[in-house]
Amino acid sequence: MTLAIVTGTTSGIGLHTAIGLAQRGARVVATVRDTGRADALRAAASVAGVELDIRALDVTDAAAAQALVDAVGPVDILVNNAGRGAVGTLEQLTDAQLQEQLETNYLSVARLTRLVLPGMRDQGSGRIVTVTSVGGVVGQPFSDAYCAAKFAVEGLMQSLAPVVAPFGIDVSIVEPAAVTSSFVDSVHRAAPGPYAAQQQAYLDRAATSFANAQPADEAAETVIEAALTDDPRFRWQTSEAAVRFAGLSISDLSGARVLDVTSSWVR
Numbered sequence: 001m002t003l004a005i006v007t008g009t010t011s012g013i014g015l016h017t018a019i020g021l022a023q024r025g026a027r028v029v030a031t032v033r034d035t036g037r038a039d040a041l042r043a044a045a046s047v048a049g050v051e052l053d054i055r056a057l058d059v060t061d062a063a064a065a066q067a068l069v070d071a072v073g074p075v076d077i078l079v080n081n082a083g084r085g086a087v088g089t090l091e092q093l094t095d096a097q098l099q100e101q102l103e104t105n106y107l108s109v110a111r112l113t114r115l116v117l118p119g120m121r122d123q124g125s126g127r128i129v130t131v132t133s134v135g136g137v138v139g140q141p142f143s144d145a146y147c148a149a150k151f152a153v154e155g156l157m158q159s160l161a162p163v164v165a166p167f168g169i170d171v172s173i174v175e176p177a178a179v180t181s182s183f184v185d186s187v188h189r190a191a192p193g194p195y196a197a198q199q200q201a202y203l204d205r206a207a208t209s210f211a212n213a214q215p216a217d218e219a220a221e222t223v224i225e226a227a228l229t230d231d232p233r234f235r236w237q238t239s240e241a242a243v244r245f246a247g248l249s250i251s252d253l254s255g256a257r258v259l260d261v262t263s264s265w266v267r
Contacts, residue, residue, distance in 0.1 A: 008082030016220030022050035031057035059108035074119035105149035162263035170232040178213035
């Protein structure tokens with residue numbers, strides 16, 4: 001049975017990805033920071049008629065990530081979904097806030113990916129799917145720290161992909177635009193100060209975007225496809241809105257052209 005780890009499954013894309021992979025026959029280890037907040041996940045699994053192995057994991061805790069991978073055994077699919085946003089432009093952000101965004105959205109992804117790679121290499125197969133954001137390709141006002149971390153994780157994964165491909169390991173990123181979830185509830189908002197008018201304009205636009213957001217279960221279908229497809233590619237968007245927005249910055253939407261070049265550097 002295929003073993004999948006999905007992080008950040010309390011709600012939203014992570015919850016629906018965990019359920020969807022289980023419905024397709026995978027054994028799913030669904031991680032949440034606090035198992036006391038997993039009632040929605042348990043209820044969804046019950047309605048779907050699937051079983052999940054729900055485990056506590058603070059993805060920023062390196063020792064806990066190591067213990068999880070050691071406990072569950074060789075992993076076939078890793079879905080890096082856990083993340084957190086922040087609203088603030090650079091002058092408003094402390095070093096600690098910048099570091100928190102890097103820890104949650106970048107360094108934790110790097111650590112967990114590094115932990116599963118040896119087992120995937122040994123078995124000659126694996127799939128690593130990281131949920132990034134259109135904010136990983138298009139920098140956005142008052143999302144400085146968040147976009148920086150998402151840009152970083154996209155660069156990490158694009159650099160890693162050609163190196164691990166000869167070992168049968170496929171690396172993908174999934175870029176949603178606005179998605180209905182509790183994600184915005186956990187977003188840190190900096191005190192506006194001299195940027196009050198601009199920040200409010202940004203927040204008003206963001207509110208409109210999330211009022212018309214893509215349903216989380218629909219976005220999760222793209223993550224599931226990236227995890228299970230027989231025709232993997234590096235870059236995925238979850239909606240036409242995400243395609244259009246990502247296209248502001250990139251024309252190589254599949255990532256194939258970049259990987260064709262960088263793969264030649266390691267052959």
